[in-house]
Amino acid sequence: MARPKSDDKRSAILAAAAEIFAERGLGAATSAISSAAGIAEGTLFTYFKTKDELLNALYREIKMELSSAMMSNFPRKKSVRTRLHHIWNRFVNWGVANPVSRFALAHLEVSDRLTDESKVAGSAPFAEVETLVDDAAAQRLFRNVPEELIAASLRSLASATMDLIAANPRMADQYREAGFEIFWTGVTKKR
């Protein structure tokens, strides 16, 4: 083989795309991305046939990153609360540590350019969370609310928490813990 397609270059493009998209939205020019990645305009298209393909690849990549950040060292045997807390912390910490990915993801998620395959692939790694919620529901830990509202609440409260931390990083620990308490108390039965 001649020069093989380099994984480095592919990664550089994805990283540059995340940065540019996070900053300027998906309308940003591919030329901005290639130049940020330090490659020629045409080279981008040997790694991703179209801009949409790049978009979808980036989405899946970020989702995988996030999922592995959330799921590494997952305390599968511990209590529901511990497991949810683990997920919450990892999620929030990931968002705080990776604002670029987070913003890029936000843009990607509201766009209409993700294929169904990407959406499926992107949500697959979160199956564990579903199981967890099912589990808890079986244990009758939750208040009498539709199950899907539980997961949605976790996601949305975590996002709100990340925003606050981004605005005021010094308060990170307090926001993160308080956020989880709101979620947990809101969602579980009173005792």
Place this chain on the structure above:
Amino acid sequence: MARPKSDDKRSAILAAAAEIFAERGLGAATSAISSAAGIAEGTLFTYFKTKDELLNALYREIKMELSSAMMSNFPRKKSVRTRLHHIWNRFVNWGVANPVSRFALAHLEVSDRLTDESKVAGSAPFAEVETLVDDAAAQRLFRNVPEELIAASLRSLASATMDLIAANPRMADQYREAGFEIFWTGVTKKR
């Protein structure tokens, strides 16, 4: 003035813009908007000097709409819970009843094209909510969490609730009530 700029036309443009932006994102062409508004391409620019000006005007308009939807018949004298419940219900109902505005707003809020003035103007009408939260804090109703997390939780939980209702409108009442309970329980002190 011979022919004064017509408020009708201005409104038509804003309505068309909301629809088009909701559907296609902010990248949509101004020509799509003018044609949806039933006016000539050039006419749009006598009402809004640039596309960004239109964007910002639309943002402020939607925010005002939302704010007045939330604040009409506000039970200023009633309990904190009643008042928050009022806001919650109005907010969620508005989002459900005005999906176009809601989606347009979502696009606008993640864009980098809103001026600081717009952001300020857009949040001003929500001052009442702040006051309300202050009030409640003074009454020591809330659990020991940073105050700004309260408002953020309300917003984000309400958004999540709207999404669920949009996906499954028959469950509207259940989602709305359950959502509020999660918020209220999560945020107030245990008794």
Place this chain on the structure above:
Amino acid sequence: MARPKSDDKRSAILAAAAEIFAERGLGAATSAISSAAGIAEGTLFTYFKTKDELLNALYREIKMELSSAMMSNFPRKKSVRTRLHHIWNRFVNWGVANPVSRFALAHLEVSDRLTDESKVAGSAPFAEVETLVDDAAAQRLFRNVPEELIAASLRSLASATMDLIAANPRMADQYREAGFEIFWTGVTKKR
């Protein structure tokens, strides 16, 4: 109406396109055409939505030109020989007088970018020639050759004649007359 689309400009584009295509083939850039037509690059596309649309319009225009050149003052009542001679002369003279159209047409005819509609529209004006050949066949003027070979011979001999005239314009009259004699003698019965 504001500035109405001008027929002048449309014609200028078609003329420029003929010139450029004749010279460089259909691969020539649209920007070369717009600049030759004295308009901005974008303006071309308000008159022709795509390059292919321009191509097809040009084809039909040239075919119409040619057809009206051939058919004006057509001696409908005269002998078959006179009528064929008329067509021959008009065809050859048109080609000699309009080399740009002729070359552009040559490029267009071998391209795979003409729609079926264009091909039909382009051949329609030549129905008269068909009729003429049918007529002559009915009169048993032609030698025992497939009818379609008659028309094909006329076309191809005329083209060859035009090429020779283009290479040596002073011989125009001789080539034209000699060409017709070859055609007529080749195609009709010996007496």
Place this chain on the structure above:
Amino acid sequence: MARPKSDDKRSAILAAAAEIFAERGLGAATSAISSAAGIAEGTLFTYFKTKDELLNALYREIKMELSSAMMSNFPRKKSVRTRLHHIWNRFVNWGVANPVSRFALAHLEVSDRLTDESKVAGSAPFAEVETLVDDAAAQRLFRNVPEELIAASLRSLASATMDLIAANPRMADQYREAGFEIFWTGVTKKR
């Protein structure tokens, strides 16, 4: 030389080029050619420095092929009619048997990318035809027409004949014979 440039590969490229150009015109990408030839994109350029060089080589190759098809077993001693008939038949049969070469050649001949050298080289093998025509002229076989019109008529009528055969292969023999009769009768003196 370690690995000499292979004639096989050169031929494969020319064959692939003929096929691709016949089908899509000269605008076709060199990458399509290299892939059809089963070689790498870059390899094409070790055999032909530029696309234009390939174009010109292909033109000459096809012309040589055609010429040798026409001239093999040439009945040098037979009558002018027999010799012209031989050429005619070989020419037409070649075109029918090698549509790819024929179409590629058609594209090449109208392009402006052939060098003068190529044009000269391409016409050289047809010197024999010239001689033949000279010969016949000396014998006063031809009608009183410019000599160059004779060769041009042969070429153009043969092309027209090939087109008809391509459209209706079952009629091949009839078209070929009738075509020749038109040519011969058209061009020679009446008796």
Place this chain on the structure above:
DNA sequence: AATGAATGAGCTTTCATTCAT
């Protein structure tokens, strides 16, 4: 010599904005 990734000029087309009518 062979490979195919890398390059960047060039292509067609879109679009916010201007301006003649």
Place this chain on the structure above:
DNA sequence: GATGAATGAAAGCTCATTCAT
């Protein structure tokens, strides 16, 4: 003020050619 044609600067993408391997 209203209109929509005119503008030209991008945009995404292609492709002949180069060059590291």
